[in-house]
Amino acid sequence: MDTFIQLVIDGLSLGSIYAALALAIVLVNQSTGLINFAQGAMAVLSAYIAYVFIGWGLPPIIAILCSIVVSFGIGAVVERLLIRRFEQGEPNTAVVVTIGLLTLVTGICGWLWGYNNRQFPSLFPLTTVDVFGAVISVRSLGTTLVIIAIMVLLQLLFLGTKLGLALRAVSVNPHSAALSGLPVGRLLMVGWGLAAGLGAVAGALVAPQLTLTPGMMDTALVYALAAVIIGGLNSPLGAVVAAWGIGVLENLAAVYVPFIGHDLKIAVPFVILFVVLLLRPQGLFGRKVVVRV
Amino acid sequence: MNRLTKLWNAPWARWVLAGAVVILLVALPLMLPVFANQTLTRVGVYAVAVLGLNIIMGYTGQVMLGQIFFLGVGAYVTAYGVVNDWNIVVVFLAACLIPGIVGLVLALAAARLGGLAIAMVTIALPIIGVPLAKRLSDLTGGSQGTSARFSSAPEWTGLDNDQWQYYIVIGIAAVAFVLAYNLVRGRYGRALAIVRDNESVARSMGISPYRYKVLAFTVASIFGGVSGFLYMVAVQYTSPETMSFHHSISLLAAMVVGGAASIVGSLIGGAYYVLVPQVTNAIDPTITAISQGIILVAVLFLLPGGIVSLPRVIRRLLRRRDRGTAPTQTTPPPARDAAPQAEGPETERQGQA
Numbered sequence: 001m002d003t004f005i006q007l008v009i010d011g012l013s014l015g016s017i018y019a020a021l022a023l024a025i026v027l028v029n030q031s032t033g034l035i036n037f038a039q040g041a042m043a044v045l046s047a048y049i050a051y052v053f054i055g056w057g058l059p060p061i062i063a064i065l066c067s068i069v070v071s072f073g074i075g076a077v078v079e080r081l082l083i084r085r086f087e088q089g090e091p092n093t094a095v096v097v098t099i100g101l102l103t104l105v106t107g108i109c110g111w112l113w114g115y116n117n118r119q120f121p122s123l124f125p126l127t128t129v130d131v132f133g134a135v136i137s138v139r140s141l142g143t144t145l146v147i148i149a150i151m152v153l154l155q156l157l158f159l160g161t162k163l164g165l166a167l168r169a170v171s172v173n174p175h176s177a178a179l180s181g182l183p184v185g186r187l188l189m190v191g192w193g194l195a196a197g198l199g200a201v202a203g204a205l206v207a208p209q210l211t212l213t214p215g216m217m218d219t220a221l222v223y224a225l226a227a228v229i230i231g232g233l234n235s236p237l238g239a240v241v242a243a244w245g246i247g248v249l250e251n252l253a254a255v256y257v258p259f260i261g262h263d264l265k266i267a268v269p270f271v272i273l274f275v276v277l278l279l280r281p282q283g284l285f286g287r288k289v290v291v292r293v
Numbered sequence: 294m295n296r297l298t299k300l301w302n303a304p305w306a307r308w309v310l311a312g313a314v315v316i317l318l319v320a321l322p323l324m325l326p327v328f329a330n331q332t333l334t335r336v337g338v339y340a341v342a343v344l345g346l347n348i349i350m351g352y353t354g355q356v357m358l359g360q361i362f363f364l365g366v367g368a369y370v371t372a373y374g375v376v377n378d379w380n381i382v383v384v385f386l387a388a389c390l391i392p393g394i395v396g397l398v399l400a401l402a403a404a405r406l407g408g409l410a411i412a413m414v415t416i417a418l419p420i421i422g423v424p425l426a427k428r429l430s431d432l433t434g435g436s437q438g439t440s441a442r443f444s445s446a447p448e449w450t451g452l453d454n455d456q457w458q459y460y461i462v463i464g465i466a467a468v469a470f471v472l473a474y475n476l477v478r479g480r481y482g483r484a485l486a487i488v489r490d491n492e493s494v495a496r497s498m499g500i501s502p503y504r505y506k507v508l509a510f511t512v513a514s515i516f517g518g519v520s521g522f523l524y525m526v527a528v529q530y531t532s533p534e535t536m537s538f539h540h541s542i543s544l545l546a547a548m549v550v551g552g553a554a555s556i557v558g559s560l561i562g563g564a565y566y567v568l569v570p571q572v573t574n575a576i577d578p579t580i581t582a583i584s585q586g587i588i589l590v591a592v593l594f595l596l597p598g599g600i601v602s603l604p605r606v607i608r609r610l611l612r613r614r615d616r617g618t619a620p621t622q623t624t625p626p627p628a629r630d631a632a633p634q635a636e637g638p639e640t641e642r643q644g645q646a
Contacts, residue, residue: 035409037358037416082590095356095409096549097593103542104586111583214582218538222420225413229406263424270417274402277414281405 005134007251013140015247016147020202021217021224022231022239023154024195029233030171031191032079032087034094038101039199040217040224042078045105046071046200047207047216048113051120060121064204068197075196076189083192084185109214120207143205150201151240154194167191219266223247226269230276232286242284246272318467322459330455331527332567337459337466338523340563343548344473344556345516350545351554352477353509354489355404355411359418360544363392363514365536367521369426369433372531375441388522389515396514397507404506411510419541426533438532441525462523469519474556476512485509539582543570546589552599561600 021039028036036042046067053063082101086094124142128135158164169177170187178184203217210216227246231238250268253260260268276284322330346360367388374384403414426433433439446457476482484505487495492502525531547566552558569588573581596602 035413037412085594091409092350092354092356093593093597095412096545097590099358099542099545100586100589100593102586103539103546103582104590106539107580107583107586111579114579215538219420222417225416229410229413261428264421264428266417266424267421270414270421273414277402277405277410281410 002134003255004252005132006136007255008248009131009134009136009140009144011248011251012244013143013247014251015244016144017202017206018220018223018227018247019147019240019243020150020198020205021220022227022243023151023236024198024202025224025228026233026236026239027191027195027198029228030236031167031188032083033091034083034087034098035225035228036101036195037095037098037221038105039195040221041102041105041109041214042071042075042196043199043203043220044109044212044214044217045074045203046196047120047203047212048109050200050204051113051118051207051212054121060123064123064200067204068200071196071200072193075199076193078196079189079192080185084188087188106214113212113214115214117211117213120204120212122208123204139208146201146205147240150198154236163190222266223269226273229273230269230283232283235283235285238283238285318463319460322456327453327455330459332571334455334459334462334527335567336560336563337462338520338527338563339544339547339566340560341466341469341516341523342520342544343551343562343566344469344559345513345520346544346548347553347555347559347562348473348477348485348516349411349506349509349513350548351552351558352482352489353485353506355506355509356409357415357510357513358412358545359415359422359541360513360517361536361541362415362418362422363396363517364521364524365419365422365426365531365533366392366395367518368524368531368535369439369521370518371522371525372434372439372441373432375443375525376439381443385522389518392518392521393511393515396517397511399514400507400510404503404510411506416541419536419538422536423533423538426536433533436533438530438534440530442529444526444529458526461526465519465523469516470556470560473516473559477554477556481505481508543585546585550588550592550599552601555599555601558599558601565600 021043024039024043025036028034028039049070050060050063050067053066054060056063058066078101082097083094086097122139124139126137126139128137129141130136156164158168166177166182166187167190169180169182170184170191174184177187202220206220207216223246224243227243228239230246231240231242246269249272250265253268254262254265321333325333342360342364345363346357349355349357370388370391371384374387375381379387399414399418400411403411427436430436444454444458444461446452446454450457452460477485484495484500487498487500488502488505495502495505521531524535543566547562548559549562550565551560551562569585570581573584592599596606598605
């Protein structure tokens with residue numbers, strides 16, 4: 001039982017990291033209809049930026065906050081200079097652009113900081129606490145709580161502020177939004193910036209565990225994409241729930257199903273995804289999109 | 294210029310050209326050094342993989358990020374068959390069929406969700422494939438990889454190993470290219486194009502987008518398996534690293550840089566995949582990834598049709614300059630009498646509109 005609780009909490013913390021990335025992907029998809037395959041790579045870049053700030057002697061929490069701000073800027077600039085040009089064109093081309101961005105950003109990280117693993121300090125103390133007799137690391141608890149807090153903040157932003165309303169308007173119908181005087185282009189930049197900021201959080205949370213390398217987020221990206229498909233592309237809540245479910249299930253499967261073990265646990269979300277696609281192709285929480293011809 | 298076009302359109306000129314190319318391809322390895330032969334052989338290997346990718350992505354418009362996985366499966370099947378002394382023909386058929394079946398099953402699920410589901414599912418393939426190959430060590434040799442020496446030149450040919458491998462790879466690759474050329478020109482090619490351009494129109498004409506996506510995906514994975522077989526002919530060794538994630542991304546980059554929806558573009562893509570990393574690695578290995586990203590983004594910005602569209606773009610620029618102050622031409626010129634090569638997706642697309 002102890003192991004079980006421990007596994008569930010660790011799974012939730014892993015799932016939270018996937019959830020942050022999945023939320024970023026949903027955010028971009030909602031505003032521009034794109035899947036940003038570079039979201040993970042951009043998160044790695046943010047983690048490297050935080051790493052540089054820490055190298056300058058800033059305390060980790062300040063460094064991470066600064067990197068979130070810088071990442072917001074990077075996301076907005078990427079949207080303006082790179083993605084804007086392909087938004088109206090064929091969706092496939094735009095996706096290939098994000099894949100080019102993935103290669104480019106990974107390449108930049110590798111070129112600037114090399115391919116060796118680098119230690120990234122943890123935000124949380126590496127101690128453990130006793131909860132109902134189970135030994136739980138503070139890091140796992142902290143990661144989960146941070147993500148929950150961010151989700152509440154995002155929800156407040158989208159439902160309670162004028163900016164949030166404008167962002168939602170642009171994602172629902174950009175043409176009408178433009179006609180009612182909203183600066184659509186600038187709002188899209190804000191959407192991409194927010195997504196990049198979320199990615200920065202994910203990067204900073206996962207970097208201490210995985211150590212910093214340019215390809216750090218490749219696996220997390222696959223998990224996040226699986227969460228997005230399972231939860232439904234148009235449902236932020238679904239993506240988060242699915243990410244948590246994936247994190248917990250794969251942790252349990254790794255321990256309790258001997259064939260899977262720790263090396264093959266990445267196959268778990270894939271199998272779930274397969275089943276979901278066959279039974280409910282729009283995702284567990286997603287709405288069916290009806291296209292008018 | 295005009296006379297050249299006329300000459301090109303004459304059937305006998307094409308046959309002469311094709312004959313010259315064949316003679317060149319046959320004679321080349323007898324004169325080139327070993328390293329050049331090996332490089333050309335690898336170009337052939339990856340050209341087939343890019344060709345498969347082009348069928349699903351270029352011609353059918355479904356972004357696919359896991360082509361390298363099928364190459365890996367093909368290579369492992371080949372290695373397993375050779376180690377267990379199967380007949381080489383059986384090995385080849387298995388290297389086509391098994392990746393094809395895997396691809397079919399995957400496509401049946403992935404193609405159900407429209408849009409980018411295929412991309413999001415297939416990106417997982419190389420990431421799962423690597424630990425899977427390590428785990429199934431009885432079949433794959435684990436992280437050590439497995440080697441299979443079966444492509445040494447037989448005595449009677451009097452050829453060196455590299456020349457023999459070159460002939461096998463180029464021969465099979467040529468057949469694959471002819472088959473793909475016929476596929477995308479015929480009834481199926483037209484169906485795939487309309488699925489790419491407008492699924493609703495396709496459906497209204499009685500063409501099931503789902504079925505054709507599954508078909509194209511399966512064909513792509515079979516081509517992936519063939520390229521895996523060729524990979525084993527050329528390299529004689531495979532390990533989980535063969536199908537690592539960044540190789541898969543590079544393959545996609547190679548397809549876009551070569552030219553999407555183009556048979557010749559696939560060939561250029563194969564050459565790009567092999568040659569450019571060789572050059573950048575010689576300069577400085579740390580710039581390989583970044584240069585690949587820069588090239589891909591630059592091509593998308595400046596030359597969305599890939600390298601294969603370069604002659605067309607240049608000709609259009611020249612014509613615009615000839616006209617001087619004439620208004621900018623926005624519609625592409627009629628492709629039939631202007632196309633310098635047998636490349637036809639443009640022609641076909643117009644035929645459909």
